[in-house]
Amino acid sequence: MSGIQAAGQHRDDGALDTVLRLLWRRRRTVISPALALMAMTLIAGAIMPRHYTATSVIMLDRGQPENVTGVAGVNPALPREPVSILGEIEVLRSPAIISALIKAEDLENDPEFVPALALSESTAWLNGFLAALKPEPDPIPLGASPALHAVRKAISINQMNRALVIGISVSTREPSKSARLSNRLVELYLEHQRQARTEAVMSVSSFLNDRLETLRQAVNDADAKVTAFRSTHGLGQNGEISLAAQQRTDLNNQLVQARTTRVSTEARLERLRLAAHHDDLENMPDVLLSPTVQNLKAREAELSRTLADLNARYGEKHPYIRDTRAQLEDLHRRITGEAVTILRSMENEASIARIRERSLTAELRDLENQRQTEGEAMIQLRELEREAETSRALYQTFLTRMKETGSQTGLDIPDTRVVSRAPVPDRPGGTPRGVLVIASFFVGLLPGLVLAILVERLDRRLRHPRDIPQKLGLHLSGLMPRETAAPRNTVPPGSTAEELRALIARVWPAGDAPGPSILGVTSTLPGEGKTTLVYRLGQVLARSGRKVLLVDADLRRPALTLLATGNPVDPDHSSAPNLMSVLAGTQSPESSIIRLQQKSLFLLPGAIAGAVAPDLLEGPGFMSLLRYMQDNFDIVLLDAPPVMPVADARVMARFCQTMLFAVRWESTPSDAIQQALELLDASGAGVPLMAVMTMIDLRKQATYGYGGYRKHYSAYQEYYAY
Incomplete structure (x- = not known):
């Protein structure tokens, strides 16, 4: 590798x-x-002014007694629940307290809290811009001070360490102002609390006086009604008729017991009847508990053991066996008869229970009818007594509360105390x-x-060599590093030459198969390094002793000619021997092909044919040229145009034995390459495609985790030699 x-x-x-x-x-x-x-x-830190924060601390007094009498009164301490503490925080932030602070400190004339006082033409645009960035403020109540929102924003009130302690912080541009406003806010809050307690005491006292008079009259009326009712119905002081109540209680208890007995007896009777229906009466618990049945069952078990012993010793027709079986059958009939007797007895018990229940019910109904008048009178009397007792208890409660309130009049025990006053801060607050x-x-x-x-x-571009087989389905034949200098009249760098030799070994493997003699090179889009690939591949092939012909077959934008010779293509293709003149028949291949610096490397220069290029490639001239090149050269490399812009490469692919498809590293999107491959496949050429990743940036490739070549290049670069 x-x-x-x-x-x-x-x-x-x-x-x-x-x-x-x-x-x-x-x-x-x-x-x-x-x-x-x-x-x-x-920028924001340079523009925004610095603020100083001063904090005063207050505590809700946990140990304060609720009132002087020890009973809950009208001057309770603040609740200790967190929800109520949050409520006190909202009181501190209320418009009433804040408005009092604004008035006491004359903050309506302070430019810090009323921006309109400090607004000038030079800063109007900046203030307007900053105001646009701020969230929409809470609406100001009708008639409130214009400084209300700014002052509320400067105040921060928080519960400290989940205790009954509240910190009151004020942040302004002046240290002394921050401390002064924080301490004044605490004073206003304490004054507000004192006023609230005083108003509560006065309000409760007035309410209690009115309520006591009403309750006193209600108690007198209730007592008069109870006395008149007892006199009218001849009831005693205790209001009870003991004998009638005791009789009803006894009859009720007897009726409950009789009903329970009846229900239990009927349930047992129903189980016995169901067992009798299924011929299982003798196995019921009520039957098995009978002493007679228990004796018969014991005798039956003894005879069953005897019969089993006889069966083991004698035959079925032995007299002993027949006699024993007859005794067993007689016992079974006696057990069945005893079970039926128990069933009949249970039916009698159920009938007696029902009769007793009906009798008790009738007696209780008669007693209730006789005592109905007395009972109704008792109910009415108890109702009147309850009303009188309720009125008396309520009156006593209000009377006690009235005494407590009177004892607390003029006594003001504060339920909030100041832990620490706000000192003047010596440094700006915040981060x-x-x-x-x-x-x-x-x-x-x-x-x-x-x-x-x-x-x-x-990013849809291809970077990793494995992207080509995974995303495109092509075989990757080689990699081409990017060259910073122009490749004309230079030998390939060592690393490039080694990659090209590896590519040659894949395209023309050693063995009996000669490999393709006509090889086309194309790409998806222009600028993917296919022309440099053709030129460098031709150089390496020629150095190996093969006779190689490079054909500048891009009849739209020929570039191989300029790269190999340094001479640009003449737009007037008729003035010089080139591919265009050979295809048109005006020049012979021998006169058009030129030798490059390497003795076995040749070039057929290109020309600009324009829109007629596909017609020339499909004409007889191109077929004759292919035969000539195959007869006179070992390998022919065609620098074909890109697939996407024009159809020339799709036409040329039909005449190639193999096509190299240049894919520029980290440049061409995979979906564009896929479209180009689909166009080649639709042309019906059926030529084998081999991909080559070109113009690889080794330094940048290393940042992807699969470009370790440059990291170790210095260790083995001396082995490269072209």
């Missing part, structure tokens, strides 16, 4: 190596968004600009990585 071919082998260095190579290959795509974001951060710039660079790498991966996935 040659050097370049070895370079084309894939090196599986793992996922990390693949990712690193992709990042290096697409480094500009990865870094560009990061640099752009970093530049935007630098340092240097850290932001560095962070923006790394954040910008993320879209760069996504873009690089997307570009890599959407």
Whole structure:
């Protein structure tokens, strides 16, 4: 295997190596968004003013008693649930508190919070641009201060460490202003809490006074109704009729017991009847529990053992056996009779249970009818007593609450205390600009990585040698490195020569088969290195002793002539011997073919034929030329035009014994190559195709993980010699 071919082998260095190579290959795509974001951060940091943040800390007093009496009253401490703490944070951010702060500190005349005061013609465009980038602010309530939104944005209120502690931060452009506003906001919040407690006490006191008078009258009315009802119905003080209630209770208990007995007896009777229906009555538990049946079953088991013993000793007709069997049959009849007797007894028990249940039901119904009047009176009396008791309990509750409220009037126990006042900050708040710039660079790498991966996935160009057989279905015959200098009048580089020798060994293998004498070289599109491939291949073939003819067969844009001789093709094809004049019959092949610097390398110059090129290639002149070339040269290399632009290569393929298909590395999309191959197949030439990957950038190929040739080239380049 040659050097370049070895370079084309894939090196599986793992996922990390693949990712690193992709990042290096697409480094500009990865870094560009990061640099752009970093530049935007630098510009924004230079434009935006610095802010100083001052923080004061308050705590909801956990140990404060709820009221002086120890009973829940109208001055409760703040709830301790997190939801309520968040509610207090919203109170601190409420328009009422913020508006009071604006008024106390005269912030309506502060340019920092009212941008219109600082707006000038020189900065109007910048402020407008920055305002357009900001999200839409919350709507300002009707009649509120124009500084309300800006002040709310400058204030940050958070619960600290999941405790009953709240931090109140204010960020402005002046350190002293930040501390002053934070401390003033705490003072306004505490004053707001005191006013709220005072208003709550006054409101509750007024409500309790009105409610107590109403409840007092309700209690008196309820007691009067109970007394009048007892007098009307002749009920005692306790309101009970003990004898009637006890009789009903006893009858109810007896009825429940009778009903339970009846249900149980009927269930046992139903099981016995079902067993009798299936001739299995003697095996039921109620039957088996009978002492008589147990004795008969024991006797039956003893006779069964005796019969088994006799069967083992005598024949079936022995008198002992017949006598024993007769005894068994008699026992079975007695057991069946006893089971039927038990069934009849169970039926009697069920009938007695039903009669008893009906009797108790009738007695209870009569007693209920007799005592219905007394029962209804008792129900009404109990209802009146419950209403009176409820009114009395409610009145007592409100009376107690009224006393507690009176004891707390004028007593204000704060439920919030200041942990620390806001000091004047000595440095700007927020993240340092240097850290932001560095962070923006790394954040910008993320879209760069996504873009690089997307570009890599959407890239349809061929890079790896295995892409040709996998994506195109062609046999890869060789690789051609890219040459930086013009190849005219130079020998092939050592690596290129070795690859060409490997290609020759595949096209013309050693053995009895001579190999193709007419070889066409084409490509999908122009600029894929096919002309250089023809010229270099001819040089190596001629050096091996073969007589080689290079034919500049591209009658639209001939390039081989300029590459081999340095002379451009004359547009007036009639003035010089060339392929056009030979096909037209105006020149002979002998007079048109020229010898190049190598003695066994010859060239038939090209010409520009235009649209008539396919007609010339299908004419008799081209067939005569092919016969002449086969008779006088060992190998003929045709530099055919590309397949996609014109049909010349498809026509020429019919006369070639083999076609080399040049595929430019990392250039031609695979779908375009596939279309070209379909066009060649549709032409009906049926010529064997062998692919050659051309113009390979060894340095760049190494970044894909399968271009190790350049890495080791210095170790064995001295072995190359053309």
